[in-house]
Amino acid sequence: MALLRTQRRPGGGNENTWPGFVDALSTLLLVIIFLLSVFMLAQFFLGQALSGRDEALEKLNLQVQELADLLALERQSNSDLKANITQLSASLQDSNLDREQMAARIEELEADLADATNMGQRASQSSAEQLQTIQDLEKRYRDSNNALAKEKELSQAARREVEVLNRQLAALRQQLSALQTALEASEAKDREQQATIKNLSSRLNAALASKVQELSQYRSEFFGRLKQVLAKRSDIRVHGDRFIFPSSVLFASGSDTLGEDGQREMAKLAQTLKEISATIPPEIDWILRVDGHTDKLPIRTSRFPSNWDLSTARALSVVKFLISQGIPAERLAATGFGQYHPINDADNEEAYEQNRRIEMRLTQQ
Incomplete structure (x- = not known):
């Protein structure tokens, strides 16, 4: 009112000031009432939302409680299962122990049975029945x-x-x-x-x-006569019960084909063997073994992939030539030893020459 009074003084009688102020206050009041209504509605809906949330929260709490109860039951069941597993483990250990004892007992019974069987073998079945x-x-x-x-x-x-x-x-x-x-x-x-x-x-x-002694006599005669036939060849020698031919006498380097010189020497050997074999009694089952040997120097060709192949092929060539000279095939044997049975272990050309050889041995099957 004081404000209104102060506003009237300067103008000296403005009649429209108060109604405008009343309209402003009414508008403001309406706005405030509207805002209060909106606030009340917001509070109402918020209360409804909070109430629904509380109910949902209560349901969730109930579900959590139920899950807790289920978890407790599951833990109890797990504890029971662990106890059962412990009991089963103990039972399994007892069963294993019993099985071991039974196995030991079975072994004892089997031993007793074996002893009883050995004793029972000394008597016939009829005697055992009579004893029983x-x-x-x-x-x-x-x-x-x-x-x-x-x-x-x-x-x-x-x-x-x-x-x-x-x-x-x-x-x-x-x-x-x-x-x-x-x-x-x-x-x-x-x-x-x-x-x-x-x-x-x-x-x-x-x-x-x-x-054997009789065969040894024929072997000695065979080697003695063969030595006489080959007396002019100093490179062919007798070592124990073996007749040794250097490969250079029989074959060219890296070849399994008998040369002319080798064929002449093998022909002499075949003639001597035929003469001696005619005097050997038929009950002596003799055989002439032809052994091929090489040096340690490797050979790798399409025909001879290894020294073993070369030594075997050379021994076989000698056997085939002896068969062509009238020696029965059942009295011959070809064997290849490669480089694995040297007579000189040195690593030089002289040793290589000595190790490249064909050995012949008259033996008994």
């Missing part, structure tokens, strides 16, 4: 005697049964004695047969030694 029958009758006899001892008065039927059992027992003992006698006779016969076998073995060894 005797044991059964002896048991019945002991039982009968025990029963008779407890009885004050023995019946006539029991006495007859005991007499029958005694007779059966005596008869079975006689049968057992006869079987034992037969077994001893069989063992004595077996010992005689063993002595005969030993005697035959000694005679066979003596015969084999005689044949």
